[in-house]
Amino acid sequence: MAQFPVYTLDSAPADSKPALNALAEAFGMVPNIAGALAGSPRLINGLVGVFKQVHGGSFTEAQIQALLLTNAVTNRAAWPVAFHSYLALQAGLSEADVQAIRERRLPHDDRIAALSALARALIENRGRVDEQVIASFIGAGFDQERVLEVILVVAASTMTNYTANVAQPPLEARFEAHAWAA
Incomplete structure (x- = not known):
């Protein structure tokens, strides 16, 4: 199986860094799944946008x-x-x-x-x-x-x-x- 990198705030593509920063603030760390998602700026930014809607909804x-x-x-x-x-x-x-x-x-x-x-x-x-x-x-x-x-x-x-x-x-x-x- 192909090895997928797990990016950090320092190593992530520039367009992924704002989303990683938002997740780091939310969790107090960059979860490894976020580091993997950061390999695609579109994916990580899409995820953060959707999760804002999830956590801003009506469920506890x-x-x-x-x-x-x-x-x-x-x-x-x-x-x-x-x-x-x-x-x-x-x-x-x-x-x-x-x-x-x-x-x-x-x-x-x-x-x-x-x-x-x-x-x-x-x-x-x-x-x-x-x-x-x-x-x-x-x-x-x-x-x-x-x-x-x-x-x-x-x-x-x-x-x-x-x-x-x-x-x-x-x-x-x-x-x-x-x-x-x-």
Whole structure:
């Protein structure tokens, strides 16, 4: 497999540096996945723009992390699973719910379970979701606009999940306790 570089703030292409700086400010570091994404200024800048929309939406940080973790597991993307496991716990998701998502089970929390089920169905069925999944989602207290917002989160995580699967960036020490294999 081809070796993809993991760029730093110093070594990244000039057009990728503003996005890397934004991610460094958000996370207190440049995650290795961002360093890999930086190999394409269009990709890294697109990602940062989409993630601003994700984090500026109506979901809580714990809900966003549950979606991102579900997406990473469904896309079998090891680096993002470890990263979003760590962030989900930091955002207040229970260890049991994080573990359930990592094991492709529904979390105990009904609203988190509805988010996870919808995200998984969207990915596995390429957007063709049964009415029952949407009805369950709405029954958990969400509305149709939130269905569309879940699609935004799926779109955002697709960029990092696919990049992780192709570039295979190394996992940082701080996330090693959450390492995962498909």
